[in-house]
Amino acid sequence: MAEITLEQVEKLRARCDLGYEEARALLERCNGSVLDALIELERQGRANSPDSGHSSASDPFSARREPFSRPPVPIITGSAWENFWKDAKSILSKLWDILRDLNRYQLHVLRGDRLLCVIPLWVLLILIFVVWITVPLLIIGLMMHCRYELVKEG
Numbered sequence: 001m002a003e004i005t006l007e008q009v010e011k012l013r014a015r016c017d018l019g020y021e022e023a024r025a026l027l028e029r030c031n032g033s034v035l036d037a038l039i040e041l042e043r044q045g046r047a048n049s050p051d052s053g054h055s056s057a058s059d060p061f062s063a064r065r066e067p068f069s070r071p072p073v074p075i076i077t078g079s080a081w082e083n084f085w086k087d088a089k090s091i092l093s094k095l096w097d098i099l100r101d102l103n104r105y106q107l108h109v110l111r112g113d114r115l116l117c118v119i120p121l122w123v124l125l126i127l128i129f130v131v132w133i134t135v136p137l138l139i140i141g142l143m144m145h146c147r148y149e150l151v152k153e154g
Helices: 006-016 020-029 034-044 080-102 121-128 131-143
Strands: 105-111 114-120 146-152
Touching (some): 006 034, 080 121, 105 121, 114 121, 121 131, 131 146
Antiparallel strands (some): 105 146
């Protein structure tokens, strides 16, 4: 008679959802062969798969846990290039809307109640990159007590 190991019993229990004593007795009848024990259980119609949810009546603690399930992966339609261009077009259209609105905004330079200068916002954005001109003009304007207001046309 072959010696029955704990590994063999656990393999059989995992495959057929049996109790420990029942799995050990079956392995002893089959001379320690897990394969022969599985065939015997199949002949008896008792070979359940472990994920079928059936548990053995002789072992109430043999219920198996649900297998880990991953959340569904979002389905991306189209190729990567199509998605890239779709996103790029969306970003460019938003930028275009902002630039189109820039014509409505103006920078008013005031001294007291008198309007000295009106500068469209897009011109001001370009002048920001020319720091050696913009910063001295702003400082001179502040020294002459000028105010700056950002105004949106109706």
